[in-house]
Amino acid sequence: MNSTPMSGNNKKSESQTALAVESDPVSDEKEILALVNQCKTGDADALERFFQIYGQDIYNFPIRVFNMTEDEAGDFFLFAFERLRDGRRMKTFVDDSKFRTWLYTVLRNLVIDWLRSRRELDLIPVERIEKEETRPGAEAVLTAGEELGGLLFRKLDQVPVLHKVIFKLVYLYYVDLTAAEVTFLEKEYALTPEEIMHFVLSTRSELADREEENLKKEDSLTHLYLSIHRLKEKRERLLSDGNKEKKDADAERERIELALDKKYATRNKILERKKKGLLVARVPYRVVASFLKIPEGSVSVYMGKVASFLTNDMELKKLF
DNA sequence: GCAACTCAATGACCTCAGAA
DNA sequence: TTCTGAGGTCATTGAGTTGC
Numbered sequence: 001m002n003s004t005p006m007s008g009n010n011k012k013s014e015s016q017t018a019l020a021v022e023s024d025p026v027s028d029e030k031e032i033l034a035l036v037n038q039c040k041t042g043d044a045d046a047l048e049r050f051f052q053i054y055g056q057d058i059y060n061f062p063i064r065v066f067n068m069t070e071d072e073a074g075d076f077f078l079f080a081f082e083r084l085r086d087g088r089r090m091k092t093f094v095d096d097s098k099f100r101t102w103l104y105t106v107l108r109n110l111v112i113d114w115l116r117s118r119r120e121l122d123l124i125p126v127e128r129i130e131k132e133e134t135r136p137g138a139e140a141v142l143t144a145g146e147e148l149g150g151l152l153f154r155k156l157d158q159v160p161v162l163h164k165v166i167f168k169l170v171y172l173y174y175v176d177l178t179a180a181e182v183t184f185l186e187k188e189y190a191l192t193p194e195e196i197m198h199f200v201l202s203t204r205s206e207l208a209d210r211e212e213e214n215l216k217k218e219d220s221l222t223h224l225y226l227s228i229h230r231l232k233e234k235r236e237r238l239l240s241d242g243n244k245e246k247k248d249a250d251a252e253r254e255r256i257e258l259a260l261d262k263k264y265a266t267r268n269k270i271l272e273r274k275k276k277g278l279l280v281a282r283v284p285y286r287v288v289a290s291f292l293k294i295p296e297g298s299v300s301v302y303m304g305k306v307a308s309f310l311t312n313d314m315e316l317k318k319l320f
Numbered sequence: 321g322c323a324a325c326t327c328a329a330t331g332a333c334c335t336c337a338g339a340a
Numbered sequence: 341t342t343c344t345g346a347g348g349t350c351a352t353t354g355a356g357t358t359g360c
Contacts, residue, residue: 284322285324285325286322294353295353296354297352297354298352299324300326301352301353
């Protein structure tokens with residue numbers, strides 16, 4: 001598999017910046033930085049202090065943002081503790097954003113890792129595995145991802161070479177063709193190595209924009225989770241605030257409920273697209289068909305055959 | 321309007337029994 | 341043993357349909 005040209009996960013996104021919320025329990029930002037730097041070295045006292053300060057946040061995060069139960073949050077806390085306790089992960093924190101911004105990004109990834117480890121979430125598509133490498137907190141995903149990726153490629157070797165090549169052409173943005181597959185294209189489709197190389201490079205370049213859009217969508221998902229979280233907090237504060245005029249409070253609550261509905265609707269729309277695999281930069285069948293000078297229907301049928309082979313495979317089924 | 325899927329028609333290939 | 345043809349299976353195609 002090739003490294004994806006996009007490195008959106010390395011960039012500090014707007015949504016990550018937006019993750020920062022109100023005030024830190026440790027008011028002095030310099031004090032936090034000093035503590036984090038100590039944690040990076042594995043200092044036991046510093047790590048203990050870190051968990052004293054942020055333990056409650058780590059526990060509350062999945063409850064507030066992912067609507068988990070207290071029991072689940074307790075299990076998640078242990079999972080997160082295991083992964084944060086040696087301080088190594090903090091080395092990924094760069095001092096150009098608020099620490100809490102970074103922490104919430106890591107926690108979000110850890111929640112996903114944890115859910116995945118419980119098989120409550122779909123495993124990441126194989127094409128995402130490479131990208132996860134650059135995201136803070138992806139180590140746990142990689143273990144499962146590498147296993148799935150390796151197995152998937154071994155299974156692909158069991159399908160006819162034509163089907164495998166078509167499959168790879170459709171997912172060209174994320175995978176490379178082997179020398180044998182290029183030779184196959186040269187022989188069977190009368191293509192020159194130059195033509196194949198040009199197709200691969202130009203197609204990837206065109207797909208880069210789409211992939212960036214996809215990454216933005218994923219970023220906005222994180223943003224939405226946090227916006228929902230803030231609105232819920234605001235609503236709670238409103239409920240506990242008895243000083244306000246009842247009329248004002250009702251209007252404010254109504255406004256928050258409306259905003260929440262809108263956020264949920266947008267979030268669900270993105271999740272739905274993600275579930276359908278629409279947030280993946282695929283090469284249109286039409287483009288693959290035109291490149292090989294075969295009908296579009298054939299590409300669809302080949303892809304269907306590979307998909308049915310893979311979904312019926314017992315070993316792959318076990319991983320899902 | 322585009323992308324992907326479905327389905328019926330057709331073609332290509334494989335197997336096997338029977339004849340020479 | 342080799343050739344031939346019938347029958348079955350799988351692959352391919354293009355038109356039409358569906359969903360976004």
